[in-house]
Amino acid sequence: MLTPLDQAELAAALRAALGLQARDPAKELPAQVVRRLLPDPHVRERVQAAVARRLAAMLLMAARDRLGLPTGAVDLTPHRSLWEAFVTWAGGANGAWEREVYGAVMDAVGDGLAPKPAAAAAPATAPAPVAASPPARGRGPVRVSPSGQPQNLADKLYKGPAAQAAPPRPDPPPPQDLAKKLYKGPAAQAGPEPPKPTGLHPDAGKSPPNALSPNPAGLPEKAKEYMTPPPDPAPAADPPPADPAPPPAVTGPVWRYIPPPDDIPDPHAESDACEAADPPAGFRLFGARVRGKKHKHDGTHCDDWFEFDRAGDWTVVAVADGAGSKKFSRVGAKAACEAAVRVLAEELPAVEMEADRLADGWTAGLDRPEPALAFADPGIDAVRQLLHAAVNRAYEAVVAAAARRAADPDHAKVLGRPLDIGDLSCTLLLAAHRPVRIDGKDADFVLACQVGDGLVGVVDGNGDAHPLGSADSGGFSGETEFLTSDGKRDAAYLDRKVAAFIGPVGALLVMTDGVADDYFPAPAELGRLWADLLANGIPDGAAPGQAADDGDEVEVVGPDPRQKVKLRSAAAVAGRLGTTVGELLKDPAALRGLGVPGDTPADRLRLWLDAYVVRGSFDDRTLVVLHREGAP
Amino acid sequence: MPEFTGRRLPIYLVLDCSGSMSGEPIEAVRQGVRALLADLRGDPQALETAFLSVITFDSGARQVSPLTELMSFQEPTLEASGSTALGEALKLLELAVDKEVRKATPTQKGDWRPLVFLMTDGQPTDAWEAAADAVKLRKLGNVIACAAGPGADVNPLKRVTEVVVKLDNLQPDTLKQFFRWVSDSIKTTSASVAQVAADGPIDLPPPPPKITIVP
Numbered sequence: 001m002l003t004p005l006d007q008a009e010l011a012a013a014l015r016a017a018l019g020l021q022a023r024d025p026a027k028e029l030p031a032q033v034v035r036r037l038l039p040d041p042h043v044r045e046r047v048q049a050a051v052a053r054r055l056a057a058m059l060l061m062a063a064r065d066r067l068g069l070p071t072g073a074v075d076l077t078p079h080r081s082l083w084e085a086f087v088t089w090a091g092g093a094n095g096a097w098e099r100e101v102y103g104a105v106m107d108a109v110g111d112g113l114a115p116k117p118a119a120a121a122a123p124a125t126a127p128a129p130v131a132a133s134p135p136a137r138g139r140g141p142v143r144v145s146p147s148g149q150p151q152n153l154a155d156k157l158y159k160g161p162a163a164q165a166a167p168p169r170p171d172p173p174p175p176q177d178l179a180k181k182l183y184k185g186p187a188a189q190a191g192p193e194p195p196k197p198t199g200l201h202p203d204a205g206k207s208p209p210n211a212l213s214p215n216p217a218g219l220p221e222k223a224k225e226y227m228t229p230p231p232d233p234a235p236a237a238d239p240p241p242a243d244p245a246p247p248p249a250v251t252g253p254v255w256r257y258i259p260p261p262d263d264i265p266d267p268h269a270e271s272d273a274c275e276a277a278d279p280p281a282g283f284r285l286f287g288a289r290v291r292g293k294k295h296k297h298d299g300t301h302c303d304d305w306f307e308f309d310r311a312g313d314w315t316v317v318a319v320a321d322g323a324g325s326k327k328f329s330r331v332g333a334k335a336a337c338e339a340a341v342r343v344l345a346e347e348l349p350a351v352e353m354e355a356d357r358l359a360d361g362w363t364a365g366l367d368r369p370e371p372a373l374a375f376a377d378p379g380i381d382a383v384r385q386l387l388h389a390a391v392n393r394a395y396e397a398v399v400a401a402a403a404r405r406a407a408d409p410d411h412a413k414v415l416g417r418p419l420d421i422g423d424l425s426c427t428l429l430l431a432a433h434r435p436v437r438i439d440g441k442d443a444d445f446v447l448a449c450q451v452g453d454g455l456v457g458v459v460d461g462n463g464d465a466h467p468l469g470s471a472d473s474g475g476f477s478g479e480t481e482f483l484t485s486d487g488k489r490d491a492a493y494l495d496r497k498v499a500a501f502i503g504p505v506g507a508l509l510v511m512t513d514g515v516a517d518d519y520f521p522a523p524a525e526l527g528r529l530w531a532d533l534l535a536n537g538i539p540d541g542a543a544p545g546q547a548a549d550d551g552d553e554v555e556v557v558g559p560d561p562r563q564k565v566k567l568r569s570a571a572a573v574a575g576r577l578g579t580t581v582g583e584l585l586k587d588p589a590a591l592r593g594l595g596v597p598g599d600t601p602a603d604r605l606r607l608w609l610d611a612y613v614v615r616g617s618f619d620d621r622t623l624v625v626l627h628r629e630g631a632p
Numbered sequence: 633m634p635e636f637t638g639r640r641l642p643i644y645l646v647l648d649c650s651g652s653m654s655g656e657p658i659e660a661v662r663q664g665v666r667a668l669l670a671d672l673r674g675d676p677q678a679l680e681t682a683f684l685s686v687i688t689f690d691s692g693a694r695q696v697s698p699l700t701e702l703m704s705f706q707e708p709t710l711e712a713s714g715s716t717a718l719g720e721a722l723k724l725l726e727l728a729v730d731k732e733v734r735k736a737t738p739t740q741k742g743d744w745r746p747l748v749f750l751m752t753d754g755q756p757t758d759a760w761e762a763a764a765d766a767v768k769l770r771k772l773g774n775v776i777a778c779a780a781g782p783g784a785d786v787n788p789l790k791r792v793t794e795v796v797v798k799l800d801n802l803q804p805d806t807l808k809q810f811f812r813w814v815s816d817s818i819k820t821t822s823a824s825v826a827q828v829a830a831d832g833p834i835d836l837p838p839p840p841p842k843i844t845i846v847p
Contacts, residue, residue, distance in 0.1 A: 255676050294677055517639070521739045616638035616680045 255557045255618075258299030260291065265410045266331050268301045271610065273602035278310050279626075280435060284539065285315060287624035288606035292514060294324075294618040296557050303426070304512050304620040305333040307341040312349035313434040316341050317624045318394075321454060321512040323425035323482060324619070327414055328405070332398045332424030336483055339397030340390040340430055347386055348432060353379030355445070356437040362502050373495040380447070384498050387430055387449040392489045398424050425482040427452025431468070431510050433626060436502070444505040444628075449498045451488045453480045455516035457526040461504035461631055463585030465530070467522035468499035480513075506530070507539075508626040514619035515609070524582065531570030531581045532612075534588050537595015538604045539627045550593060556611045565611045568593050601625070640743045641681045642699055642733050643818060644773070646721050647710065648752035649688045652783065653802075654712035657753065660804035662710050664811030671815040673702050678819055681744070685728060689721035690714030691757075699732040718752060718788060719760030722767050725750075729772050746773030747821055749814050750792065753802060755785040764791040776817065776836070778810060779846070786846050796846040797839055809840045 260270055276285035291302035303322030308315065318337040322329025354377070357365070365377030375381040402421040405411045411419040429450040436445045448456035448468040456468040481488050488494075507530050519525040533539065536551075550573075551566030573591055574581045584591050596611070598604035609621040645668075647661060665686070672678040684705050686697040691714035697705065729746055736742030767775060768791065775793035779786045781802040789796045799806050816837045839845060 297676065517741060520741055614638070615636060616640075618677055618680070 255293045256297045257557050257559055257562075258296060259559070260295075260301045261299060264414050265405070265408065266328060268305075268330050268334075270302065271606055272306070273600075273606035275600055275602045276308060276310060276315075280310070280313070280315055280433070282630075283315075283626055283628050284601060285310075285624075285626050286600070286602040286605060287317075287319075287510075287622070288602050288609055289622040290606060290610040290620065292618050292620040293557050295620065297618075301330050302620045303330045303333060304514065304622040305330065305337045306510075306622050306624050307337040308624055309341045309345040311345035313355070314345070314348040315433040315626060316344040316348065317429075317431045317433075317508075317510045317626070318344075318390075319429045319454060319510045319512055319622050319624055320483075321427045321452070321514070321620065321622070326423050326425050328411065328419060328423045329426050331401050331405070332426040332484065335397040335401040335424070336394035336426055336428045340394040340428060343390045343393045344386060344430070344432060347389075348383070351379065351382045351386065353377075353383060353434075355434065356440075359439050362436075362438060366500055366502060373498075375500075380445075380500070383432060383447050384449075384495075387432065387447060387498060388489075388491055388494045390430055391428060391449060391451060391483070391494060394428055395483050395489050398426070398484060421484055425484045427454055427480065427512070428483045429454045429456055429510055429512075431456050431508060433505070433508055438502065441504075443503050444501070444508075446501040446505065446508055447498065448500075448510075449494060451481055451483045451494075451497060453513040453516065455509075455511055455513075455522060455526070456499075457509050457522055458501045458503075459506045459509070459527060459530040459585065460501075461506050461628075463506065463527065463582070463588070465523035465527035465585075466501055467526055468501055469497065504628075504631070505626070506628055506631040507533075510624040512620065512622040514617070514621035515623050517619070518612075518614045518617050527585050528570055528581045531574075531585055531588070531591055532568075533605070533608070533625070534591045535568040535570045535573055535593060536604070536608050537592065538608055539601050539625070539629075540592070540595075541598075541604070542595040543589075543592035554611050554613050556607070558610070563611075565596055565607060566594065567596065567608065567612055601627075636701065637740070639681065639741045640683045640699075640701075640734070641678075641818075641821065642729070642743055642746040642773075643682055643684045644687060644699075644725060644728065644746055644748045645684070645814075646687045646689070646725055646748060646750040648690075648716060648718075648754065648780070649710055649712050649714075650690045650716045650752075650754055651713050652716075652754055656804055657781075657802040657807065658710055658712040660802070660807035661751075661811075662707075663804070664807050664814075665710070666707060667808065668811045668815045668818075669702065669705060669707065671812075672818060675819055678702065682818060685732070687721055687724055687728065689717050689724075692717055693720035693724040695724060695728055699728070715757040716752060716754045717758045718756035719758040719763045721750075722760065722763035722792065726763070726766055726770070726772060745771075747818060748773040748775040748793075749778065749817075750775060750789065751778040751780055751810070752789070753780040753784050755783075756788050760788055761791065764788060767792050774821070776814075778843075780807070780810070790846070795836070797843050798846050800842045800844075806842045809842055813837065813839050813843060 260267060271288065271290045273288040274286065279285040285308060287306050287308060289302060289304045289306055294300075295302055303324060303326075304320065305322075306317070306319045308317045310316075318340045320333035320336045322331075322333040326332075354361075354365075365375060365380050367376040368374065369376065375384055399421055402419060402424050405419045408419070411423075415423065427450070429448070429452075431446055431448045433444060433446045436443055446456075446458060446468065450456060450469050458466045458468065460466060483489075509526070509530065515529070516522075519529040537543065551568040553564050553566050556563040556565060570581050570584065570591055573593075574584050577584070577590060596604050596607050598607055605623060605625065609623060645665065649658065649661075653661065669684070672682055672684075679702055683699045683701050684697065685695060685699040686708050687693060687695045688708070688710060690712070696708035696710075700706075725748065733746055734740060734743045766772075775795065777789035777793050777796045778799060779789055779796060780799040782800075784798070786796055786798065797810075799810055820837050
């Protein structure tokens with residue numbers, strides 16, 4: 001928050017930057033400008049006073065330029081394009097607070113317009129060129145920066161429809177009227193009203209005329225960009241540096257970070273990362289879960305959960321995603337995972353399954369004749385039935401967890417009504433793995449079953465990816481099935497949700513849709529997921545001697561100061577090497593580089609899950625990895 | 633610039649611009665759309681996923697803004713005149729959704745179910761029944777209908793959707809509240825769309841005082 005002192009300093013800074021004398025020294029309009037520039041209180045809180053000062057000073061310096069006021073000692077070149085972006089943004093967007101900001105800037109400049117004598121004497125003629133020394137009090141239109149200028153900030157920052165500079169306004173009114181004039185918006189300036197066609201807009205169904213960059217731009221971004229505090233904030237009387245340092249990567253409007261609440265029932269930790277102490281021989285087994293950006297922004301809990309366990313030859317993994325629309329779905333996700341893993345770990349070792357067969361024997365055993373869809377081999381089919389049982393036991397655990405809370409006033413207080421089973425809605429993905437032999441050679445058997453979205457997949461020893469399950473299709477997104485939905489525990493349904501893998505496993509990956517949706521569609525994208533994990537050193541850490549420092553820095557949404565981490569992209573590595581991710585996976589040594597920091601695979605996985613950025617991806621992310629050491 | 637191929641949240645504003653809206657009401661709607669846009673642009677999640685389209689209707693219906701991402705969206709020109717062709721508007725909505733909203737395929741993530749805000753201040757003046765049934769039957773989207781002011785007929789809207797709200801009057805302040813509520817609903821929805829059971833109702837924030845939910 002800006003303190004009164006900040007506001008006074010700010011006003012002084014603005015006047016100094018503008019070379020103006022305020023009619024009313026106590027006027028606090030500039031602070032108001034800043035407040036309106038940063039309408040979100042959470043954003044405002046993050047902005048240090050010095051930064052706000054700098055931002056406002058730059059903006060108002062640009063305003064001076066816009067009005068053709070004398071440039072004085074300050075080179076406005078770096079700010080001109082900022083101003084142009086601002087003008088086109090405010091004019092084109094025409095939203096309520098944009099107009100307010102614009103109006104406030106204009107008011108501030110107009111009200112404080114008491115130019116120095118030299119400037120006042122100058123004739124009002126042609127617009128002054130950028131950084132021109134004669135103090136011409138021109139009222140010229142905004143001019144597009146001539147070519148040969150330094151970096152055009154507007155182009156860089158503003159890739160929206162207004163990336164084209166504002167059209168010159170041939171005969172602008174005096175400054176005092178500018179705000180009102182400009183504020184009529186595009187409609188007022190458009191002249192005769194365009195004819196109204198009937199029917200679909202001609203552009204309907206096409207991509208927007210100006211497709212945006214993955215980081216759509218707008219003033220909030222620019223604001224953010226300029227929020228980077230200068231190492232030595234300019235004192236009030238000094239103009240800001242003419243050449244700001246190159247801006248950091250623009251990441252869009254600010255995602256807030258609000259810790260998970262601990263004052264409501266059933267709190268979950270922000271994230272988890274753990275590794276099995278007793279993985280199957282030759283493997284590492286680890287997993288991590290992170291709270292999605294949406295939950296961080298809103299201060300709500302992560303809804304994902306995962307569990308894994310070992311029992312004899314078997315490794316069992318459960319991953320669940322609580323329904324985003326349900327306030328206690330995390331409880332269901334946890335209960336489901338725990339119950340399913342428990343029953344599988346207890347009962348799988350007792351299954352009599354022939355694990356050493358010829359290839360033909362596996363093929364025959366994995367046959368699933370319609371309509372029953374039972375596996376031809378009774379041992380394999382026993383595993384299938386056990387997965388079905390685990391789904392049902394998970395459901396029973398969710399029912400029990402709901403029953404325990406149904407009469408609890410604390411839960412009812414959060415919900416505004418008594419809790420019921422629907423409040424614990426969640427998905428459930430299960431995978432059971434054991435080493436086997438095919439034709440006398442070491443290999444692996446995996447059986448997976450899932451209710452709802454998410455993905456179980458295998459990247460095999462050759463680097464080929466195999467999704468174990470089918471994607472939903474046909475409808476709108478987000479219409480997922482839940483463990484708690486009707487009919488999802490029936491054998492007839494689950495039979496179609498069971499899939500097997502037989503062969504050498506490089507990596508078994510079990511994930512919620514927070515990850516699966518970012519790597520869609522399988523199998524190609526499943527391969528790219530594993531390649532990205534390798535490229536960031538998740539399983540093995542940094543590659544000694546070949547620590548290529550070629551990642552893109554991203555900021556993790558978390559407590560201030562936000563952690564920055566460099567992430568590598570397998571696709572980028574492949575591009576540099578003139579090959580494909582699929583080819584790299586066959587011999588992944590080239591993928592390796594400087595890994596993300598972290599002592600263990602689970603820690604690195606957690607950081608990577610928390611850090612990678614995909615537009616439109618802000619769900620919780622959970623991934624469990626069973627990785628054969630030394631395999632791709 | 634590559635087109636965004638992830639899941640979008642399509643939002644259709646279907647706005648009555650009949651003659652009875654002229655004057656203060658249509659100006660309030662303009663301001664409402666502006667405020668809505670500005671508000672959503674400040675929400676990082678909405679900005680990444682929400683795409684907006686505006687369909688207006690008077691004696692006919694027009695899609696004045698195709699489905700466009702928020703930062704590229706240009707505010708349409710809204711003028712009030714003519715009668716209330718609700719049926720035409722609903723037919724156009726169906727066409728637009730079919731054309732613009734992506735369905736999931738094995739290689740493409742479908743868009744989230746569209747969110748439709750339908751506002752009218754009068755009674756339909758055309759044959760609207762079949763179009764209303766089609767929108768409801770096909771579950772084209774989560775439709776929130778608004779009967780604005782005392783002259784608005786709730787019954788046709790009830791035939792379009794279960795979710796109908798009523799505005800007491802067409803005062804600028806009431807309409808402003810409505811658009812604020814629309815904005816909140818979009819933000820809530822984009823928060824919860826992450827997982828909504830197939831036919832489950834969407835969660836809407838409680839409406840402000842002058843807006844009542846029609847049972």
